[in-house]
Amino acid sequence: MMSAPVDLRNASSGAGKSTTVDAQIDPVAIPPMPDYNGRTLAYTATAAIITSGVFQGIFPDWMLWLIAGALTWPHIAHILTRRTFLRHSPRIRQKMLIVDCLIGGGFVGAIGVVAIPSVSVMLMLMFSCLIIGGFRQWVFGSVFMTASLFIGLAIFGPAESFQAPLITSILSLLATGLYICVTAFYSHQQARALMMAKTQIQNQREQSIALSHKLSKYLSPQVWQSIFTGERDVRLETQRKKLAIFFSDIKGFTELSEEMEPEALTELLNHYFNGMSEVALKYGGTIDKFVGDSIMVFFGDPTSRGQREDAFACVSMAIEMRKHMKIMRQKWRSQGIKTPLEIRMGISTGYTTVGNFGAENRMDYTIIGKEVNLASRLESLADPGEILVSYETFSLIKDRIMCRDKGEITVKGFGKPVPIYEVVDFRRDMGPNRSFLEHEHSGFAMYLDSEKISERERQAILTALEDAADRLRQEEEIR
Known part of the structure; x- marks a missing residue:
């Protein structure tokens, strides 16, 4: 019933x-x-x-x-x-x-x-x-x-x-x-x-x-997040956006590759990429690709905090990478790598075409445009340990970051010579009240960022510095 x-x-x-x-x-x-x-x-x-x-x-x-x-x-x-x-x-x-x-x-x-x-x-x-x-x-x-x-x-x-x-x-x-x-x-x-x-x-x-987490290793976290949350469709489409573009490579890597075995060289390169990627993600950068010993990162897509903040985050990342390179260099030296590896970097800011390029069955999320070429050119012109930025980038960061005029360069795709600038450091870290100190000599290297040191670590560092100073004084007296 x-x-x-x-x-x-x-x-x-x-x-x-x-x-x-x-x-x-x-x-x-x-x-x-x-x-x-x-x-x-x-x-x-x-x-x-x-x-x-x-x-x-x-x-x-x-x-x-x-x-x-x-x-x-x-x-x-x-x-x-x-x-x-x-x-x-x-x-x-x-x-x-x-x-x-x-x-x-x-x-x-x-x-x-x-x-x-x-x-x-x-x-x-x-x-x-x-x-x-x-x-x-x-x-x-x-x-x-x-x-x-x-x-x-x-x-x-x-x-x-x-x-x-x-x-x-x-x-x-x-x-x-x-x-x-x-x-x-x-x-x-x-x-x-x-x-x-x-x-x-x-x-x-x-x-x-x-x-999905395994696949995310092949994509920038921002791109992966936008795809898996449904914010972005996986299809061939692009858009024009103003981005801050970063290029870097290792000066002296070619010579080092001739001296080292491929396995050891691969381990060193992966260690370098891992450390630099952590710095890039810390500042919200979208890691585009690794090519040889080069890294390409951009800021402003798929998420943006505004042109000024994107440019500042990009240059801040470059400064920290330069500092982090000193730490990595000391570790490599302890492993027997005596070649002094230095990082050089170039940054430009401007409108680029960003999105999915390629075919329906194989896409690459990347950027193209003359600003990309400019960033790459700045990186190739930079001296070891130097960060070169374009005038557009300089105008967005000059209030918080000290830069030095480096003149003008001629770049293909630009009708006029392009003014470029060298990044010195954060303005807050310059002068007697700066939080960052570094010294590097044969047999000695010091990297100090006082803002990141806790009270407990501070005492241990002071003890180590005092022991080192006493040792140097004793050796000086013996001589």
Whole structure:
């Protein structure tokens, strides 16, 4: 007299969710119990109750005709919901269950509310309402069932006795128990299926996350983030933007590559790229590519803090890279690499074309334009340890970074000579109150950034400096 609440395809309220779950479950391994089977079981149980009641004389003989209706209705309902326009109706299962509640309530009223058979039919209805539609469906089902019950009771009147014979009562309870047990079993199976699907979906999600993190190693974090959050489509498209472009390479790397074994050279280069990449990401730079010993980074896309801040972040990154190179050089020297490797850098700011270049099946997120060529030219003109910037960059950073005029150069693509400047240091780090100090000689190297030193580290550094000073004084006295 009602539909089974265990069709997995309708277990999720959202179409997208149901599609995901269906894709994870083997329908052969966990067979669903569709509405048709559940309704057939319920109405067959009701037909058995009617047959027993008529033959025991508690139901009128004309109710034998209801047996045919009880055995026919599930097939009619199946045709209506699967092969007619009703199949497109939203929440069709809940609507058909309301019809079942109307029929069930009318039947209970027609038999005069005989206790055990009436309770059995009402239990099957309420059980289905709660599982299929929850409390809301239970309320609606109860209202419609009660209404049809009173209508039937008004037409046929109450039974002479509300007590049913023993056989009819036992049969009613067995039929109801069988229906509840069967539907509960399939509900349990479907619940297990949903849990398995949830577990599989979670595993696939974790695998996808792990894979995406692996793929992110081949993309700049900003680009990867914009793609995986849906902010940027993966298609061939470009746009014009004003960016700060950075180029660097290692002076003396070619000579070093002739002296070192390929394995050791690869380890050194990876160590260098790793350290410089950390600095670039710290300042929000988009790492474009590594070519040989060169690094290309740009600021202003896919995220930007404004032209002035982008340029300042780019030059700040270059200054820290220059400082970081001193630390790396000391480490390489301790490993037996005596060639004095120096980094040289060039920075320009201007409008470039940025976006995805290439083919539909192989893209590269990069930038092109004359400003890119200018940054590369500045890098090639820089002396070891020098940072050269264009006039556009200088005009954006000069309030916070000290620069020295280096004259003009002629660059292909520019109609006039281009003024260039050498970056000296942060203005805050110049003068007697500067936070950064460095000295490097044969057998001695010192790199000090007082702003980054904690109180605990400060004492250890002072102790080490005092020990070093005492040692030098002792050797001086001996001489």
